[in-house]
């Protein structure tokens with residue numbers, strides 16, 4: 255299976271056609287809410303924003319958000335949903351159709367970079383470093399990935415065969431002289447009920 259643009263575009267188009275209400279009601283990610291609620295709002299990047307639930311939550315917390323995804327259908331849905339909340343929400347979001355395999359944030363521009371469950375086509379370390387390059391000194395990087403193996407049982411999870419960020423890859427990619435790791439561990443998935451997520455929250459030293 256290749257998790258490329260066509261895969262995601264077809265998945266989003268079908269899901270939005272068959273379950274639009276379910277997608278619109280998707281709650282923001284529990285790791286994001288737990289880790290970011292206490293940060294001072296500023297400029298945020300939501301890399302791989304999908305349905306836009308995290309983008310909308312960030313804006314409601316006072317952040318200005320740049321939201322990137324390579325699925326035109328997901329972006330159209332996310333934009334329409336945000337616009338329905340009114341201009342005070344919609345005007346604080348910049349939507350970007352871009353491929354995160356190559357899309358590079360402006361250097362040291364964001365106070366927060368969020369990248370949740372994005373499949374990585376190339377090197378995970380390179381992707382972590384590229385996302386991290388967009389974080390301003392004093393800012394935060396939150397990356398979350400599904401673990402391919404359940405540590406409790408050793409059994410493959412639904413994410414088996416997918417390449418996503420792991421604790422080891424993120425720790426190896428982030429220079430400790432430049433990054434303080436606030437969280438780097440595996441946590442149960444709050445929403446799906448099964449499996450484990452790798453959660454990395456780094457703070458760029460100021």
Ligand SMILES: C[S@@+](CC[C@H](N)C(=O)[O-])C[C@H]1O[C@@H](n2cnc3c(N)ncnc32)[C@H](O)[C@@H]1O
Pocket residue numbers: 257262263283301302303304305308322323324325328352353354355369370371372373
């Ligand atoms: C599993 S969904 C996660 C969506 C959202 N971040 C969340 O936590 O619910 C992965 C999202 O990343 C997007 N995506 C995957 N690979 C990408 C890439 N190379 N460039 C841009 N977007 C990508 C997909 O279109 C999809 O919206």
